[in-house]
Amino acid sequence: MNKEQQVYEMLNKVYDPELDQPLTDLDFIDRTVITNDEVEVVFRLPTYWCSPNFAFIMAEDIRKYVSELNWVKKVKVRLIDHCASDEINQGVTNGRKFSDSFGNEAGGNLEEVRKTFEIKAFYGRQEKLIKHLLELGFSKETIRTLTMEELNKVELLEEGLDLKRRYLEKKMKLPESLYAFPTPEGELLTQEEFDAYLLNLKRTRLSMEFNGQYCRGLLEARYQLPSNKKSVKVQSL
């Protein structure tokens, strides 16, 4: 793999926290400039006004993941066409925290926002896997009480394996549970609670997918990209 491919490989790991999709899929990476051991990543967002906190999270993650390449000595992150470009670019490139980059306006760091959206991503991915299992003929009750051990024994094809891998990636970061489909707090749901919980999951997943469509549409308009270039697979409900 050449250096540019290696950089893109790392950028595949950077997600828009709100949409739970990689920046590379969303077409947010404008370009990369590699000079010896220095990498500059130029990225763009659907509007000039996109929330600076999400933009900062993405910029931080770009820096973090690209820095993991052992030949990289310096990462410069450059967000273009944005109302907070200066603060974000200088802040992240110099390894400063969010609160230091925005001074009085920030009033704290981004950990809470990150956590909120980690949980939304957990919900979204959990819902997709549950839906897949329902389609395979598992009953809601079986799914509700399924243990991790049992989940790992379920024979899945490529699509199912991918959904499982993506789900467990998020589950791993939350309190441990013996059960495969607990709440984000790791608790087993009761039979009475489960239907309402599933509706909540669906609403969250739907909202993320809708926002994804929304953001893609705006990015296409803003940068005159061909429509639906990388349209995501629309999930049927």
Next chain:
Amino acid sequence: MYRTKDGEELFIIDGHIAAWDASKENRLNDYGLQFIDCFYDYHQISPEDYIWPRDKFYKYDANTLVNDVILNGYADMAIFQPVYLNEFYKNGFANFDVSDELLKKYPDRFIFNITTDPRLEERGLEEMEAMAKKYNPKGLKLYTADWYKDSKGYKLSDPWSKRYLEKCKELGIKNIHIHKGPTVRPLNRDAFDVADVDDAASFFPELNFIVEHVGLPRLEDFCWIAKQDKNIYGGLSVAIAFIHQRPRYFAEIISELLYWLGEDRITFGSDYAIWDPKWIIEKFVDFEIPADILKETGVTFDMNVKRKILADNIAKLYDIDIDAKREKLKHCNLTSKAVTTPLRV
């Protein structure tokens, strides 16, 4: 008035229109340009025939608005939802000259909601009183993402916001339209969070809170709070414009809204001039939710529901007697003009 294929005449109230001036002469800085250009990007999801040249989009006059909204756009009535954006535009973003002209010419057609900003504190309360005298409004538009000095936005749960809502009660302003947009402050929180609306709606059960753009991009949180507070309504503006390019997503949204809020708390708005109401209404009246989505939520989306969304629901909020209004508007010179004048400009 929209006549369906079956010959039914649908009365239509466009709950969200604007007259704005984002022309170069009125801009204070680059933010003013970026703001309207962002709107222009949103405008691009219109069908091709409805895309305006950029200059026309920056500023348009009263005639253009009447043509697009009333004569071509099928609306019998429309509600102005003005915003200030005084940090971006010299005389503000809302073009009060245009709305004043139309209110004077067609008082039966247009409703004007006043606007304010709780960060103006005492001064704002006085201004509200003066505006209430001038317009006798039943509604107020709040744009929580507006900038004011160093502040980049505010919440309905702020102490001054509460005083303002108290004032609304006093002045008989019972409909609070809130835009939950990209407030960038406080920056460390989720700026789209709708929890403050929940707070205000519980605190002021006698007021109605119409959340424009149905809380997008926080649809799920919006549905949740709207389920709990019966005085919260979903304004369809922005969401409804996706009916053209992303119909399946629109189907999913409308079916979720019908499921969580029911058919009595959803109101139509085109968000003119970002989008032309004509194509939105045509597509909405013909729209059907795909069977698999209907099956999942079990909601009904028939002409009766559409009629409620297009007029009945908001008519209740604004005490509009539709039958009486229909009669009255028969004598409005705008209606007859619609038959005789070629209107597309």
